[in-house]
Amino acid sequence: MTSDSGPLRGLRVVELAGIGPGPFAAMLLADLGADVIRVDRPGRGSSPVLRDSRLDLLNRGKRSVAVDLKHPDGAEVVLALAERADVLVEGFRPGVAERLGVGPERVHARNPKLVYGRMTGWGQEGPLSHSAGHDINYIAVAGALHPIGRAGGPPQVPLNLVGDFGGGALYLVVGVLAGLREADRTGQGPVVDAAIVDGAAHLTTMFSGLLAGGLWSDTRGANLLDSGAPFYDVYETADGLHMSVGALEPQFYAELVRLLGLADDPGMPAQHDIARWPEMRRRFAAVFASRSRDEWTKVFAGTDACVAPVLSVTEAPRDSHLLARATYEERDGIVQPAAAPRFVGRPAAAASAPPPLPGEHTREALTDWGVGGVDAWLDAGAAIQREGDR
DSSP: OOOOSSTOOOTTEEEOOTTTTHHHHHHHHTTOOOEEEEEOOOOOOOSSSSSSSSGOGGGGEEEEEEOOOOTTTTTHHHHHHTTTTTTEEEOTTTHHHHHHTHHHHHHHHHHHHOOEEESSSSSSSSTTTTSOOOOOHHHHTTSSSSSSSSTSSSSOOOTIIIIIIIIHHHHHHHHHHHHHHHHHHHHOOOEEEHHHHHHHHHHHHHHHHHHTTTTOSSTTTTTTTTOOTTTTTEEEOTOOOOEEEEEHHHHHHHHHHHTTTTTTTOOOOTOOOOGGGHHHHHHHHHHHTOOHHHHHHHHHHTTSSSSOOOOTTTGGGGGGHHHHHHHHHEEEEEEEEOOOOOOOOSOOOOOOOHHHHHHHHHHHHHHHHHOOOHHHHHHHSSEEETTTTO
16 A cells, blocks of 8 residues: 655556566555555466465555456556556566557557556567567576676576566666656656666676776686685585675775684785685685684674675574664565665655455555546456455
């Protein structure tokens, strides 16, 4: 539900049901206070993996309206919502929204100021625009997958964080917020073409500069930030867990070496003696392997050595720093990340409603937004109210 305290309170968003980056983008808008109505297909859960829609956390804070877009009046239900909205988000392949009767041209005919956000992998145009794909494919073509991994090994899959959520959802949100400023200025809402392949490529901008300056090799695992440098890597501890090391700057590196007990070792290589990096790595590995992760965490806590424990998804919510910041919270029995970012001087975002069941709020949400003819659409089957709910 819409928040009374978020900076986006009063913003109305229509989300046409999809998976991955589109729902994440709409969740972020809802976390920040937007009133998000998700248009679901009748009887269909939103996740291809989760059988229980209540566990699909990307839909938290939203209301669900079930609409049969194959019904002759289905598109009219969506257009009626769009007429009262500030933003519409969809993640269909190019041309699908148009075939369903809810493309940008029809929506803007009803509401010229609406920002129409389009979330795809390959973009609205180009040779691959109509091809299927997933996060891993988009970041592969964008050049963002190749550098991730160790020397001599294959690229390592960074979950779907770099593509779906980093290069996709967050760029869609940036585009939507920029589009709202343009709509306020011109009275015309833009169509935002947020393609994961574009966003993932954009995330690699710094490396283009390093490559051009001769400071980056296209060889995987041979650079400062790709595990090539021993002082920017992870090391196994005595209990089979890991510590992360990111001591790039000389003063931080000096603190790392001191706390590892290697500062007075006359055979210790100089930080940037690349030829001796394998030797440095072996020394670091041997020392880290001598104590447990918890022991090393205590050694490095509060120092400038840039060393931190590698925590699992289940461990992270219990970390003392994250507990102090309330980075995670429990909602409806599920531990999950709290809304981000925060706004200084304002209360933290209130806990949002749990993910809805498809069609749970059809009558309520349509009525709340002032849409007329709700009973007629429900009777005709264009809109569907989930039985037993509202």
